[in-house]
Amino acid sequence: MESRYNKRLDGRGFEETRPIIARAGVINKADGSAMFRIGRTTAYAAVYGPRELHPKHLQDPKKGVLRCNYNMMPFSAEERVRPGPSRRSREISMVTEKALLPVVNLEDYPNAVVDVFIELIETDAGSRCAGICAASIALADAGIIMKDMVAAVSTGVIDHRIVIDLDGDEEHLADLDVADIPIAMIPSTEEITLLQMDGKASKEELFRAIEMVKPVLKRIAEVQRKALKEKYKG
């Protein structure tokens, strides 16, 4: 189908992400940490653990617990974000956990918890995906046993056109239909660990979006690995 969205607002190619910066080991007090910036959206993640889980009744003698906490700093959006958990932030914390769980070997940490704290210091769309990318680097930096990275990016369908990494202006396009589809993937197996969609798209468009995002996520995983190598190259 013909799209009326033939040129991106910021001039990027349709499959092009905004500039990405990733760094491992940015928070000295944490067991592992990372910063992931895509465009202006900047996520910090810190991993604490494995450590003893309290309250004790939550402990599992067979495997550890992964606990993620996503939070936007009050000044990270145009309007001030009220401190403390919201329905939105709690849902994102939950889906972040599910996005990371498949790669973390929790069987190695019985009765323990691995805490992942994600703070968004500045946002311009795509914050849950940036959070997942930062968290994945931070988990590896903490030495948590993992099967692979998890890479994530928001994908979109704007008036039948598939675009990668929507920014805030694109999310709020008034006259065109916009679907925002955050996707997280284990690059080596191409398994999808996060899939959400806000807005309208056909089934065919959704699958085209997934196909299109695969190579992008593999490139993002390379950036994540590079950040780790930078820290440990000695």
Next chain:
Amino acid sequence: MMNQDLKAHINEALKKGVRLDGRKKEEYRKIEITTGVIATAEGSALVKCGDTEVIAGVKLGIGEPYPDSPDEGVLIVGSELLPLSNPEFETGPPSIDAIEVARVIDRGIREGKTINTKKLCIEKGECVWTVMIDVLPLNYDGNLIDIGGIAALAALKDAKMLEVNDNKVVYGKRTKQSLPIMSMPVPVTILKIGDNLIVDPTEAEEAVLDARLTVSILEDGTLCALQKGGDASLSVKDINEMINLAVKKSQDIRRKIYEAL
């Protein structure tokens, strides 16, 4: 977490004038101030001091004035001890420690008349500017009140007013006008451990403190806010020494803030 061995060790070392990280008693860690780090904030600053790293952001809004000050803007300072920044911090509503940090920073800025709140009145009794400053540690290794206070001042200095349309804020439309800033009340916290006074404590030093005193100091040496903390009492002589030291240190820090702006 009070560790008797650590306390004895820190105390013994301090008697010889040595600190765990090799600093002198009256020596700060290296302070680095960067402003304008958050594009979504009206003003922002990132301050590093040793392993402590604090980010402060200013957001502006329009709201109703308080009934007792109908022609003045409203100032709100918030802080949270983010669990991201230290293994000891937990999720949940702000702890009493976080509330104290926010209130002490708030008191310095408010009582030091840092912001000319009268100039933030849009319509008397109806609508005024609200200045919300949030001070959050990214990495916590002690001295949050001082470092956070410096970050808050730098962020306020960095802030630009927003456009207004029909008494509503137009977010993202920044003007060239700065906030009406009138003073720079620098907070300096002095710790008493045994018979020793130190500045800029690390987390380990804070864990073994006997008493502390935060002094907010204006350009001309006037004091504008005080807060005593810790379980031990202070003699008048202690307080005198602590304030003298704080006033001396505030001059260096004020110079650092101006250099960064």
